[in-house]
Amino acid sequence: MENHYAIETNELSIHYGNFTAVKDVSMKVERQKITAIIGPSGCGKSTLLRAFNRMNDFVPGCHASGELLLQGQNLYGKEIDPVEVRRKIGMVFQKPNPFPKSIYENIAWGARINGFKGKMDELVEQSLRSAALWDEVKDKLQESAYALSGGQQQRLCIARTIAIQPEIILMDEPASALDPISTLRIEELMQELKKNYTIIIVTHNMQQAARASDYTAMMMIDERRAGGVIEFDGTTRIFTNPKDKRTEDYVTGRFG
Amino acid sequence: MSSHRDNYPEGAAFYSVLRNRYRKAAIWQFLFLSALLIAIIALTALIYNVVDGAFGYIAYEYKAAPTQFTATPVSELTKEELLVILKENLSSGAYNKLDKETPMEKRSQADLLSLFLERLVRIDTKDTWSMTDSLLRGAEIRAEVAEKYPDAILELRSWITPQFLVTPMSSRAEFAGVRTAILGSLWLVGIALLFALPVGTGAAVYLQEYAPRNWLTKTIQTNINNLAGVPSIVYGMLGLALFVRVLEPFTSGSMFGVTDSNGRTVLAAGLTMGILVLPLIIINAQEAIKAVPESLRQAAFGVGATRWQTIWHHVLPNALPGILTGTILALSRALGETAPLIVVGASTFISLDPDGPFSKFTALPIQIYQWTTRAQSEFHAIAAGAILVLLALLLTLNATAILLRNRFQRRW
Numbered sequence: 229m230e231n232h233y234a235i236e237t238n239e240l241s242i243h244y245g246n247f248t249a250v251k252d253v254s255m256k257v258e259r260q261k262i263t264a265i266i267g268p269s270g271c272g273k274s275t276l277l278r279a280f281n282r283m284n285d286f287v288p289g290c291h292a293s294g295e296l297l298l299q300g301q302n303l304y305g306k307e308i309d310p311v312e313v314r315r316k317i318g319m320v321f322q323k324p325n326p327f328p329k330s331i332y333e334n335i336a337w338g339a340r341i342n343g344f345k346g347k348m349d350e351l352v353e354q355s356l357r358s359a360a361l362w363d364e365v366k367d368k369l370q371e372s373a374y375a376l377s378g379g380q381q382q383r384l385c386i387a388r389t390i391a392i393q394p395e396i397i398l399m400d401e402p403a404s405a406l407d408p409i410s411t412l413r414i415e416e417l418m419q420e421l422k423k424n425y426t427i428i429i430v431t432h433n434m435q436q437a438a439r440a441s442d443y444t445a446m447m448m449i450d451e452r453r454a455g456g457v458i459e460f461d462g463t464t465r466i467f468t469n470p471k472d473k474r475t476e477d478y479v480t481g482r483f484g
Numbered sequence: 485m486s487s488h489r490d491n492y493p494e495g496a497a498f499y500s501v502l503r504n505r506y507r508k509a510a511i512w513q514f515l516f517l518s519a520l521l522i523a524i525i526a527l528t529a530l531i532y533n534v535v536d537g538a539f540g541y542i543a544y545e546y547k548a549a550p551t552q553f554t555a556t557p558v559s560e561l562t563k564e565e566l567l568v569i570l571k572e573n574l575s576s577g578a579y580n581k582l583d584k585e586t587p588m589e590k591r592s593q594a595d596l597l598s599l600f601l602e603r604l605v606r607i608d609t610k611d612t613w614s615m616t617d618s619l620l621r622g623a624e625i626r627a628e629v630a631e632k633y634p635d636a637i638l639e640l641r642s643w644i645t646p647q648f649l650v651t652p653m654s655s656r657a658e659f660a661g662v663r664t665a666i667l668g669s670l671w672l673v674g675i676a677l678l679f680a681l682p683v684g685t686g687a688a689v690y691l692q693e694y695a696p697r698n699w700l701t702k703t704i705q706t707n708i709n710n711l712a713g714v715p716s717i718v719y720g721m722l723g724l725a726l727f728v729r730v731l732e733p734f735t736s737g738s739m740f741g742v743t744d745s746n747g748r749t750v751l752a753a754g755l756t757m758g759i760l761v762l763p764l765i766i767i768n769a770q771e772a773i774k775a776v777p778e779s780l781r782q783a784a785f786g787v788g789a790t791r792w793q794t795i796w797h798h799v800l801p802n803a804l805p806g807i808l809t810g811t812i813l814a815l816s817r818a819l820g821e822t823a824p825l826i827v828v829g830a831s832t833f834i835s836l837d838p839d840g841p842f843s844k845f846t847a848l849p850i851q852i853y854q855w856t857t858r859a860q861s862e863f864h865a866i867a868a869g870a871i872l873v874l875l876a877l878l879l880t881l882n883a884t885a886i887l888l889r890n891r892f893q894r895r896w
Contacts, residue, residue: 311790337787338788341787
């Protein structure tokens, strides 16, 4: 049976020591759609996003409970190596963080360490084309990635992620450090990418979530400061006719 | 709520307060300037003191007149003439010994000339004067010499010369050089580098990238910081006990078939220096590794890199300039250390170049220490010369570190 969900969480909670930062999140993320996670500052959006590819493993004292299921397999299971999780679920960060290497090497490095056996030049070109960056950099592939503008650097980071052919791409406020034009280009790019990839994006920008996503998860902290998803639905519904009063207050700007 | 506007001074009252504020500021500014001037004066005095000793008048007599050996004036003697003179006048035993050290034909004219002056003419230094005295009291000195040592030759001399750098140790200050000491110091620093750079970097990588943050790591970290401040003589005691005594078969080379040596070798001293600078290198390397931004590690992990791949391909290459800079600065400390070398047994008189890790050795600070404790003023003069050599070496090392830092500095 073809599962049309890319990834599911089942009562997933994330703890820092004794403190529960994100509590009992159960959501099913649909394949080849863009799912936005919104909510006020400190509600655990980024923590939840980083739980999807086990980036939280690097935070001392941080651990998860519950299940994170990729094709029925619990990614927090004992037999799963987090390196494999990050190979299959790529990540684009808030601030563009290319490697201090050439543009070409930024793409090729991830492929090489993961044992890529195909033609590297082809992979680099294809990844840069997919990230709508090829025409701008094709004549300077050997130049430093640091010579690119912020928006170009972020698209390079997206190309770098595409190159390892993940199933899901996580984006942690990918446009918050960019100007409006670069932001728009990233959003257009996301619409192209969703033909092949499932995208989960954390954003502070309400218009961005409304414009660019298919589904939206609304997060809020409870009285014990643990974040949770209070409503998860189609983006149109969340922004026009939410069930939860708190979601309505937030998306209409009365709160947060 | 009442307005506080009236509670602030205005007009003349404001200016009165302002003048008061400027006065206080001026006092502090003056104090800071004085502090800077004290530092500058101290440094200038240091340099002056060394330079003052390294140049100046020397009054000497020949025990045997050069005319006894040759009719040619000393300054015009050629290499061939000198060879003949030495062959004719030295005892055959002494000549053969010199010939065995370095064949006479292969020696330079300057070398032969100093042999001629040292062995045959035999210079007898009567007195030396500092640079300041020589410049300010020239006439007085000339009168004094003419009266006390009528046969003496008085000349202005720089104690630091190219010859001084390439001549080995001698019991006569006029003919002594720092060649053996420079080579010994370079061997020491080289061995310390080979030991401390890989070990220090490895420890720093483990502490920064692998070790969990718990009480044990914190204790280790605190101890490393404290070790960096332990007096160097303590490291000397450690080196004596560990490298000279316990590990003697290794440091003397006897387990490699070297027979003519005990544990007091340049290897034992170099390892002691390596241990001495190890905490400094660890701390510097940790700082360099810390300076690599977290976002770079995340980028690598994000594309599925293992921790080792992240460290090897990104953290270490980007931390390397910082690690090397820190290492060079740590080594410049090792270059100037004296106490541990005395304890592990540096030779105070040795004229043979160190030719391997199992050689006996001396080092610049040891030579300086040894010469300054001698009674004759000419030894104080060559000690000043040796200090200038040591300072030049230190400056070169530090300049290399600065160049390295500027060349590879990265803006994130």
